[in-house]
Amino acid sequence: MTDKKIHQLFAALTPTTEQKKRMYQNIFVQSQVDKNRDSKCTPAQRRYRFAVPVALLLICFTTTAFAATYMGLEEAFFRFLNPVDHKQTQYLSSGAGTVGKQITNENGTLEIRQVIGDRNLTYLLLDFTAPDGTILDAARYRFEHVRISSDQPFYSTGFTVVDDGNTNDNTIRLIMCILTEDSLAGQTVAFTFEDLQAADPLPGIFETVIPGMWETEATLAFQDFSSLYQVDQEVNMFGYQATVKTIAISPISISLQVESEALKEISEAARGLEDIGEHEYLDRYPVTINFADGTSSTTSIFTGLTVSDHLRNQLLTIKTFENAINDKEIASVVFFHTKIPIADTSAQ
Secondary structure, eight states: OOOOHHHHHHHTTOOOHHHHHHHHHHHHHHHHHHHHOOOOEEEEEEEEOHHHHHHHHHTTTTOOOHHHHHOOHHHHHHHHHSSSSHHHHHHHHHEEEEEEEEEEEETTEEEEEEEOOOOOOEEEEEEOOOOTTOOOOOOHHHHHEEEESSSSSEEEEEEEEOOOOOOOSSSSEEEEEEESSSTTTTTTEEEEEEEEEOOOTTTOOOOEEEEEEEEEEEOHHHBOOEEEEEEEEEEEETTEEEEEEEEEOOEEEEEEEEETTTTTHHHHHHOOOOOOETTEEBBOOEEEEETTTTTTOOOOOOOOOEEEETTTTEEEEEEEOOOOGGGGEEEEEEETTTTEEOOOSSOO
Protein backbone atom coordinates (compact mmCIF):
# COMPACT_ATOMS: atom_id res chain seq x y z
CA MET A 1 0.00 0.00 0.00
CA THR A 2 1.50 3.34 -1.06
CA ASP A 3 1.98 6.35 1.19
CA LYS A 4 -0.23 8.30 -1.22
CA LYS A 5 -3.05 5.82 -0.69
CA ILE A 6 -2.61 5.98 3.09
CA HIS A 7 -2.79 9.77 3.02
CA GLN A 8 -5.93 9.61 0.87
CA LEU A 9 -7.59 7.21 3.29
CA PHE A 10 -6.77 9.29 6.32
CA ALA A 11 -7.87 12.44 4.53
CA ALA A 12 -11.32 10.88 4.42
CA LEU A 13 -11.26 10.77 8.20
CA THR A 14 -10.67 14.48 8.75
CA PRO A 15 -13.26 15.49 11.37
CA THR A 16 -16.32 17.43 10.35
CA THR A 17 -17.34 20.63 12.10
CA GLU A 18 -19.73 18.68 14.34
CA GLN A 19 -17.03 16.12 15.17
CA LYS A 20 -14.62 18.94 15.98
CA LYS A 21 -17.17 20.37 18.41
CA ARG A 22 -17.55 16.98 20.10
CA MET A 23 -13.78 16.54 20.35
CA TYR A 24 -13.39 20.02 21.82
CA GLN A 25 -16.13 19.34 24.34
CA ASN A 26 -14.57 16.00 25.34
CA ILE A 27 -11.15 17.56 25.81
CA PHE A 28 -12.63 20.52 27.70
CA VAL A 29 -14.58 18.23 30.03
CA GLN A 30 -11.47 16.14 30.68
CA SER A 31 -9.50 19.27 31.56
CA GLN A 32 -12.18 20.24 34.06
CA VAL A 33 -12.09 16.75 35.59
CA ASP A 34 -8.30 16.93 35.91
CA LYS A 35 -8.57 20.37 37.53
CA ASN A 36 -11.11 19.21 40.06
CA ARG A 37 -9.07 16.13 40.95
CA ASP A 38 -5.95 18.18 41.74
CA SER A 39 -6.99 20.80 44.31
CA LYS A 40 -3.34 21.56 45.17
CA CYS A 41 -2.66 23.27 41.84
CA THR A 42 -1.76 26.94 41.98
CA PRO A 43 -3.69 29.30 39.68
CA ALA A 44 -0.73 29.37 37.28
CA GLN A 45 -0.61 25.61 37.23
CA ARG A 46 -4.31 25.42 36.55
CA ARG A 47 -4.02 27.83 33.62
CA TYR A 48 -1.20 25.73 32.22
CA ARG A 49 -3.17 22.50 32.55
CA PHE A 50 -6.08 24.04 30.65
CA ALA A 51 -3.78 25.50 27.99
CA VAL A 52 -2.34 22.10 27.13
CA PRO A 53 -5.62 20.57 25.86
CA VAL A 54 -6.42 23.78 23.97
CA ALA A 55 -3.01 23.71 22.25
CA LEU A 56 -3.42 20.03 21.61
CA LEU A 57 -6.83 20.67 20.11
CA LEU A 58 -5.40 23.16 17.61
CA ILE A 59 -2.76 20.65 16.53
CA CYS A 60 -5.30 17.85 16.31
CA PHE A 61 -7.49 19.70 13.84
CA THR A 62 -4.58 19.87 11.39
CA THR A 63 -3.44 16.25 11.89
CA THR A 64 -5.60 13.64 10.21
CA ALA A 65 -3.67 10.81 11.85
CA PHE A 66 -4.74 12.11 15.26
CA ALA A 67 -8.30 12.46 14.03
CA ALA A 68 -8.26 8.80 12.99
CA THR A 69 -6.82 7.66 16.30
CA TYR A 70 -9.24 9.80 18.30
CA MET A 71 -12.14 8.29 16.38
CA GLY A 72 -11.06 4.73 17.25
CA LEU A 73 -8.72 3.94 14.37
CA GLU A 74 -5.14 2.81 14.01
CA GLU A 75 -3.12 3.30 10.84
CA ALA A 76 -1.77 -0.25 11.20
CA PHE A 77 -5.24 -1.63 10.54
CA PHE A 78 -5.54 0.36 7.32
CA ARG A 79 -2.18 -0.81 6.07
CA PHE A 80 -3.18 -4.37 6.94
CA LEU A 81 -6.73 -4.33 5.54
CA ASN A 82 -6.15 -1.91 2.62
CA PRO A 83 -9.76 -0.67 2.26
CA VAL A 84 -11.08 -0.32 -1.27
CA ASP A 85 -12.13 3.33 -1.01
CA HIS A 86 -12.85 6.23 1.34
CA LYS A 87 -16.40 5.07 1.99
CA GLN A 88 -15.23 1.69 3.19
CA THR A 89 -12.50 3.36 5.23
CA GLN A 90 -15.13 5.34 7.11
CA TYR A 91 -17.32 2.25 7.46
CA LEU A 92 -14.50 0.20 8.96
CA SER A 93 -13.49 3.06 11.23
CA SER A 94 -17.00 3.27 12.64
CA GLY A 95 -16.83 -0.33 13.82
CA ALA A 96 -13.35 -0.42 15.34
CA GLY A 97 -13.15 -0.54 19.12
CA THR A 98 -10.46 0.56 21.55
CA VAL A 99 -9.30 -2.12 24.00
CA GLY A 100 -6.47 -0.35 25.83
CA LYS A 101 -5.29 -3.29 27.95
CA GLN A 102 -1.64 -3.41 29.06
CA ILE A 103 0.03 -6.34 30.83
CA THR A 104 3.56 -6.04 32.18
CA ASN A 105 5.93 -8.52 33.79
CA GLU A 106 9.72 -8.78 34.10
CA ASN A 107 9.98 -10.13 30.54
CA GLY A 108 8.10 -7.38 28.76
CA THR A 109 4.85 -5.50 28.19
CA LEU A 110 1.99 -6.64 26.00
CA GLU A 111 -0.62 -4.07 25.00
CA ILE A 112 -3.91 -4.90 23.30
CA ARG A 113 -4.69 -1.66 21.52
CA GLN A 114 -7.72 -2.08 19.27
CA VAL A 115 -10.16 -4.59 17.83
CA ILE A 116 -12.09 -4.96 14.60
CA GLY A 117 -14.13 -7.88 13.34
CA ASP A 118 -17.22 -9.56 11.95
CA ARG A 119 -19.36 -12.65 12.57
CA ASN A 120 -16.52 -15.18 12.50
CA LEU A 121 -13.28 -13.21 12.36
CA THR A 122 -11.76 -10.88 14.95
CA TYR A 123 -8.54 -8.90 14.55
CA LEU A 124 -6.65 -7.53 17.55
CA LEU A 125 -3.87 -4.97 17.25
CA LEU A 126 -1.06 -5.82 19.71
CA ASP A 127 2.16 -4.10 20.75
CA PHE A 128 4.87 -6.04 22.55
CA THR A 129 7.79 -4.27 24.23
CA ALA A 130 10.76 -6.32 25.42
CA PRO A 131 13.18 -5.20 28.17
CA ASP A 132 15.66 -2.48 27.23
CA GLY A 133 18.61 -3.78 25.23
CA THR A 134 16.56 -6.44 23.43
CA ILE A 135 16.32 -6.18 19.65
CA LEU A 136 13.20 -7.64 18.03
CA ASP A 137 14.04 -7.73 14.33
CA ALA A 138 12.95 -11.19 13.14
CA ALA A 139 10.71 -11.64 10.12
CA ARG A 140 7.93 -13.45 11.99
CA TYR A 141 6.66 -13.49 15.56
CA ARG A 142 3.95 -15.34 17.43
CA PHE A 143 2.99 -16.51 20.91
CA GLU A 144 3.51 -20.26 21.21
CA HIS A 145 0.44 -20.77 23.38
CA VAL A 146 -2.71 -18.66 23.30
CA ARG A 147 -5.76 -19.47 25.42
CA ILE A 148 -9.06 -17.66 25.04
CA SER A 149 -11.88 -18.05 27.52
CA SER A 150 -15.27 -17.10 26.07
CA ASP A 151 -18.60 -18.71 25.23
CA GLN A 152 -17.26 -19.94 21.87
CA PRO A 153 -17.15 -23.73 21.34
CA PHE A 154 -13.92 -23.42 19.36
CA TYR A 155 -11.37 -20.89 18.15
CA SER A 156 -8.27 -20.66 16.01
CA THR A 157 -5.57 -18.00 16.20
CA GLY A 158 -2.70 -16.65 14.13
CA PHE A 159 -0.30 -13.68 14.09
CA THR A 160 1.02 -11.30 11.44
CA VAL A 161 3.84 -8.80 11.98
CA VAL A 162 3.04 -5.28 10.79
CA ASP A 163 5.35 -2.31 10.38
CA ASP A 164 5.74 -0.21 13.55
CA GLY A 165 8.20 2.26 12.02
CA ASN A 166 11.38 0.78 13.54
CA THR A 167 12.65 -2.73 12.94
CA ASN A 168 15.72 -2.39 15.14
CA ASP A 169 14.31 -1.73 18.58
CA ASN A 170 12.66 -3.68 21.39
CA THR A 171 9.07 -3.25 20.17
CA ILE A 172 6.99 -5.17 17.64
CA ARG A 173 3.43 -4.70 16.40
CA LEU A 174 1.24 -7.71 15.64
CA ILE A 175 -2.19 -8.36 14.18
CA MET A 176 -3.80 -11.30 15.94
CA CYS A 177 -6.45 -13.22 14.00
CA ILE A 178 -9.17 -15.10 15.91
CA LEU A 179 -11.61 -17.36 14.06
CA THR A 180 -14.78 -18.40 15.93
CA GLU A 181 -18.22 -19.88 15.34
CA ASP A 182 -20.00 -16.66 16.33
CA SER A 183 -19.01 -13.04 16.71
CA LEU A 184 -16.96 -11.94 19.71
CA ALA A 185 -18.46 -8.45 19.46
CA GLY A 186 -19.41 -7.15 22.90
CA GLN A 187 -18.08 -10.20 24.73
CA THR A 188 -15.73 -10.07 27.68
CA VAL A 189 -12.88 -12.44 26.88
CA ALA A 190 -10.04 -13.72 29.05
CA PHE A 191 -6.69 -13.98 27.23
CA THR A 192 -3.51 -15.85 28.11
CA PHE A 193 -0.40 -15.35 25.95
CA GLU A 194 2.61 -17.53 26.64
CA ASP A 195 6.18 -17.48 25.28
CA LEU A 196 6.97 -15.06 22.46
CA GLN A 197 8.57 -16.89 19.54
CA ALA A 198 10.47 -15.65 16.49
CA ALA A 199 11.36 -17.12 13.11
CA ASP A 200 13.09 -16.22 9.88
CA PRO A 201 11.03 -16.12 6.67
CA LEU A 202 9.62 -19.49 5.60
CA PRO A 203 10.82 -22.19 5.97
CA GLY A 204 12.29 -20.76 9.19
CA ILE A 205 11.36 -22.55 12.43
CA PHE A 206 9.83 -20.72 15.38
CA GLU A 207 11.88 -20.63 18.57
CA THR A 208 11.10 -19.01 21.92
CA VAL A 209 12.96 -15.72 22.34
CA ILE A 210 11.14 -14.26 25.35
CA PRO A 211 9.53 -16.69 27.81
CA GLY A 212 6.73 -15.61 30.06
CA MET A 213 2.99 -15.36 30.46
CA TRP A 214 0.70 -12.38 29.95
CA GLU A 215 -2.91 -12.63 31.12
CA THR A 216 -5.79 -10.17 30.97
CA GLU A 217 -9.53 -9.81 30.48
CA ALA A 218 -11.04 -7.41 27.97
CA THR A 219 -14.40 -6.46 26.53
CA LEU A 220 -14.26 -6.46 22.74
CA ALA A 221 -16.49 -3.50 21.91
CA PHE A 222 -16.51 -3.58 18.12
CA GLN A 223 -19.22 -3.65 15.47
CA ASP A 224 -19.93 -6.92 13.64
CA PHE A 225 -19.49 -5.97 9.97
CA SER A 226 -21.20 -9.08 8.57
CA SER A 227 -24.38 -9.25 6.54
CA LEU A 228 -26.06 -12.64 7.04
CA TYR A 229 -27.98 -14.10 4.08
CA GLN A 230 -30.48 -16.96 4.43
CA VAL A 231 -30.07 -18.84 1.15
CA ASP A 232 -31.16 -22.50 1.69
CA GLN A 233 -29.46 -23.49 -1.56
CA GLU A 234 -28.99 -27.16 -2.46
CA VAL A 235 -25.53 -28.12 -3.74
CA ASN A 236 -23.69 -31.30 -4.70
CA MET A 237 -20.45 -31.74 -2.74
CA PHE A 238 -18.19 -34.57 -3.91
CA GLY A 239 -21.29 -36.44 -5.16
CA TYR A 240 -23.33 -35.94 -1.98
CA GLN A 241 -26.34 -33.70 -1.44
CA ALA A 242 -25.99 -30.74 0.91
CA THR A 243 -27.69 -27.43 1.63
CA VAL A 244 -25.99 -24.08 2.08
CA LYS A 245 -28.14 -22.61 4.83
CA THR A 246 -26.55 -19.20 5.34
CA ILE A 247 -23.76 -17.04 3.94
CA ALA A 248 -22.16 -14.31 6.05
CA ILE A 249 -20.25 -11.65 4.14
CA SER A 250 -18.14 -8.74 5.35
CA PRO A 251 -15.21 -6.74 3.97
CA ILE A 252 -12.77 -9.09 5.75
CA SER A 253 -14.27 -12.59 5.40
CA ILE A 254 -16.97 -14.82 3.97
CA SER A 255 -18.41 -17.87 5.73
CA LEU A 256 -20.86 -20.57 4.69
CA GLN A 257 -22.97 -22.73 6.99
CA VAL A 258 -23.70 -26.07 5.30
CA GLU A 259 -25.93 -28.95 6.40
CA SER A 260 -25.90 -32.50 5.03
CA GLU A 261 -26.94 -35.96 6.14
CA ALA A 262 -23.82 -37.14 4.31
CA LEU A 263 -21.43 -34.82 6.14
CA LYS A 264 -19.17 -37.69 7.22
CA GLU A 265 -18.76 -38.81 3.62
CA ILE A 266 -18.18 -35.23 2.46
CA SER A 267 -15.52 -34.72 5.13
CA GLU A 268 -13.81 -37.96 4.12
CA ALA A 269 -13.78 -36.89 0.47
CA ALA A 270 -12.25 -33.52 1.39
CA ARG A 271 -9.77 -34.93 3.89
CA GLY A 272 -6.18 -33.92 3.39
CA LEU A 273 -5.17 -30.54 2.02
CA GLU A 274 -3.00 -30.72 -1.07
CA ASP A 275 0.37 -29.06 -0.49
CA ILE A 276 1.06 -26.72 -3.41
CA GLY A 277 3.91 -24.68 -1.95
CA GLU A 278 5.71 -23.63 1.21
CA HIS A 279 2.91 -23.89 3.78
CA GLU A 280 0.28 -23.31 1.08
CA TYR A 281 -2.63 -25.66 0.51
CA LEU A 282 -5.52 -25.91 -1.91
CA ASP A 283 -8.92 -24.95 -0.52
CA ARG A 284 -11.07 -28.10 -0.63
CA TYR A 285 -14.21 -25.99 -0.16
CA PRO A 286 -13.45 -23.09 -2.54
CA VAL A 287 -15.78 -20.13 -2.98
CA THR A 288 -15.88 -17.86 -6.03
CA ILE A 289 -17.11 -14.32 -5.42
CA ASN A 290 -18.69 -12.55 -8.40
CA PHE A 291 -18.81 -8.77 -8.25
CA ALA A 292 -21.32 -6.49 -9.92
CA ASP A 293 -18.68 -5.10 -12.30
CA GLY A 294 -18.11 -8.56 -13.81
CA THR A 295 -14.88 -9.38 -11.97
CA SER A 296 -14.51 -12.40 -9.70
CA SER A 297 -12.19 -13.91 -7.12
CA THR A 298 -11.80 -17.52 -5.98
CA THR A 299 -10.48 -18.77 -2.65
CA SER A 300 -8.27 -21.38 -4.32
CA ILE A 301 -5.61 -21.18 -1.58
CA PHE A 302 -6.81 -22.22 1.87
CA THR A 303 -6.95 -19.31 4.31
CA GLY A 304 -9.31 -19.46 7.24
CA LEU A 305 -10.94 -22.35 9.06
CA THR A 306 -13.32 -25.24 8.33
CA VAL A 307 -15.08 -27.08 11.15
CA SER A 308 -17.41 -30.10 10.86
CA ASP A 309 -19.97 -31.00 13.53
CA HIS A 310 -21.07 -34.56 12.78
CA LEU A 311 -23.61 -34.59 15.63
CA ARG A 312 -25.53 -31.72 14.06
CA ASN A 313 -24.57 -32.56 10.45
CA GLN A 314 -23.24 -29.03 10.04
CA LEU A 315 -20.13 -27.67 8.38
CA LEU A 316 -18.82 -24.14 8.80
CA THR A 317 -16.17 -22.88 6.39
CA ILE A 318 -14.65 -19.42 6.93
CA LYS A 319 -12.52 -17.68 4.28
CA THR A 320 -10.35 -14.71 5.14
CA PHE A 321 -9.02 -12.16 2.64
CA GLU A 322 -5.54 -10.72 2.20
CA ASN A 323 -7.11 -7.27 1.77
CA ALA A 324 -10.61 -5.96 2.40
CA ILE A 325 -13.08 -6.61 -0.40
CA ASN A 326 -16.00 -4.49 -1.60
CA ASP A 327 -18.70 -6.61 0.03
CA LYS A 328 -21.43 -4.15 -1.01
CA GLU A 329 -20.79 -4.96 -4.69
CA ILE A 330 -21.07 -8.78 -4.50
CA ALA A 331 -23.65 -10.09 -6.99
CA SER A 332 -23.32 -13.82 -6.32
CA VAL A 333 -21.07 -16.55 -4.96
CA VAL A 334 -20.33 -19.93 -6.52
CA PHE A 335 -19.94 -22.98 -4.27
CA PHE A 336 -19.36 -26.41 -5.83
CA HIS A 337 -20.48 -25.21 -9.28
CA THR A 338 -23.71 -23.72 -7.90
CA LYS A 339 -24.29 -20.01 -8.30
CA ILE A 340 -25.99 -18.42 -5.31
CA PRO A 341 -27.34 -14.88 -5.86
CA ILE A 342 -26.76 -12.40 -3.07
CA ALA A 343 -29.96 -10.50 -2.39
CA ASP A 344 -30.07 -6.78 -1.66
CA THR A 345 -31.41 -7.49 1.81
CA SER A 346 -29.81 -9.73 4.41
CA ALA A 347 -31.31 -11.91 7.11
CA GLN A 348 -30.06 -9.53 9.79
